[in-house]
Amino acid sequence: xxxxxxxxxxxxxxxxxxxxxxxxxxxxxxxxxxxxxxxxxxxxxxxxxxxxxxxxxxxxxxxxxxxxxxxxxxxxxxxxxxxxxxxxxxxxxxxxxxxxxxxxxxxxxxxxxxxxxxxxxxxxxxxxxxxxxxxxxxxxxxxxxxxxxxxxxxxxxxxxxxxxxxxx
Amino acid sequence: xxxxxxxxxxxxxxxxxxxxxxxxxxxxxxxxxxxxxxxxxxxxxxxxxxxxxxxxxxxxxxxxxxxxxxxxxxxxxxxxxxxxxxxxxxxxxxxxxxxxxxxxxxxxxxxxxxxxxxxxxxxxxxxxxxxxxxxxxxxxxxxxxxxxxxxxxxxxxxxxx
Numbered sequence: 001x002x003x004x005x006x007x008x009x010x011x012x013x014x015x016x017x018x019x020x021x022x023x024x025x026x027x028x029x030x031x032x033x034x035x036x037x038x039x040x041x042x043x044x045x046x047x048x049x050x051x052x053x054x055x056x057x058x059x060x061x062x063x064x065x066x067x068x069x070x071x072x073x074x075x076x077x078x079x080x081x082x083x084x085x086x087x088x089x090x091x092x093x094x095x096x097x098x099x100x101x102x103x104x105x106x107x108x109x110x111x112x113x114x115x116x117x118x119x120x121x122x123x124x125x126x127x128x129x130x131x132x133x134x135x136x137x138x139x140x141x142x143x144x145x146x147x148x149x150x151x152x153x154x155x156x157x158x159x160x161x162x163x164x165x166x167x168x
Numbered sequence: 169x170x171x172x173x174x175x176x177x178x179x180x181x182x183x184x185x186x187x188x189x190x191x192x193x194x195x196x197x198x199x200x201x202x203x204x205x206x207x208x209x210x211x212x213x214x215x216x217x218x219x220x221x222x223x224x225x226x227x228x229x230x231x232x233x234x235x236x237x238x239x240x241x242x243x244x245x246x247x248x249x250x251x252x253x254x255x256x257x258x259x260x261x262x263x264x265x266x267x268x269x270x271x272x273x274x275x276x277x278x279x280x281x282x283x284x285x286x287x288x289x290x291x292x293x294x295x296x297x298x299x300x301x302x303x304x305x306x307x308x309x310x311x312x313x314x315x316x317x318x319x320x321x322x323x324x325x326x327x328x329x
Contacts, residue, residue, distance in 0.1 A: 016315060017305040023255040025225035025299045028175030035174060035296060042200035042288040088263045089187060092284035 083113050083127065101154075105134045108157055126160060176203045176299060182224035183208040184215035184241065185261070186233040190284070194228060194261070197291050212236030216244060223252045226299060231262035231269065238262065239276055246277045246312045254312065255305055259298040261286070277313020 087109040094103035112126050181198050183206065185191050191208040198206050207222050209215050212233045219227060219241070227245065229238035238260060245256050257279045262269070265283040273281050280298040282290060303314040 013308075014311075014315075015307045017307055019255045019305055023253050024302070025257055026178040027299050028178070029173070035292065038201045039289060039292050042197045042292055092187075092190070092263045 080113050084110060087113065102134065104157060105130055108160055109134075112160070130160065174201075174296065174300070176201045179203045179226060179299060180205040180222060180224045181207075181226045181228065182215065182218055182222060183228045184210075184212065184218075184233065184238065185228075185230040186210050187230075190230070190261075194291065197288060198228075198295065201292065201295065210234065212238065212241050215241055219245060219256075220250060220252055225257065226295075227256055227258045228261055228295075229258065231260060231264050231273075239273060242273070242276045242278055257298050257301055259294060261291075274313075274316065275311065277311065279314055 087106045091103050091106035091110065094100065094106060109127060109130050112130065176198075181203050183191055183194050183198075185194065185208070188210070191210065195206055195208055207218055207224070209218050210233070213235050215227075215229060215233075215238075218224075227241070229241055231238045242258050242260070245251050245258060246254055258277070259280040259282065260273050260278050261282045261284060263284045270281050279301045280294050282294045301314060305313065306315040
């Protein structure tokens, strides 16, 4: 792999192809749904499916629980991969479900696993603490007393981030 | 915000994502835009079968699925002799947000790249952009996809040539 690209004049010339209309998405211009209206409708539909997907979220959190409870210290590579996959799923799901704090915790879990996966010690207990924070956050949301717990959890995340930074 | 009223009712959209949550969510999004023909699948293999059978105008795919990768699917759409439409508009929706992944997807000819987590607004804006992407295609020995800006070609060379 060379770091020196050939000069533009020596690169293979690009051929431009006019895409046939039949291969393009048939988008009209006189539809009855404006993008603004569609946006509002889509946002409403997100709210409507939140409840449906609570069960899915619980399942992901439970999967995370299974992995974190078995987290050795240092975390084994297999376990790290599983943990990362589940935390990634969780991160992806949390924001559209309106649970940014859960998403933030999942983010920190990803950070912990990525930074410690090389085999240094200290990750296991951190991940377990994060899992407890996650459960707390999720349960707090369910009980509707989000703000009180949010402050505590944010403090915990702050401390954990400091630990992660100090460990690198 | 766009002022015209786009009509997406004749679009055919295929969603490939291994998480049912995301499939439902994205399906709801495109439904809300007035798209009437939407299919969704949970694996790369099924996605390819559906690409050939359903022949969507827009393919929305995750990067990592149970039995394969969305990037491979994109490669097949662009280069396979069995591809029903090598000019298909493809939107990658993935949790992978590393720069090298985005670059790789651009090199394989993706039209749009959106990272999870996302809001409904993020998705809809990207979808509209993807559906209305009218760039001509660029073909080189190593690339087939929407025409890239000189800056993208240049920066890609610096890293990957």
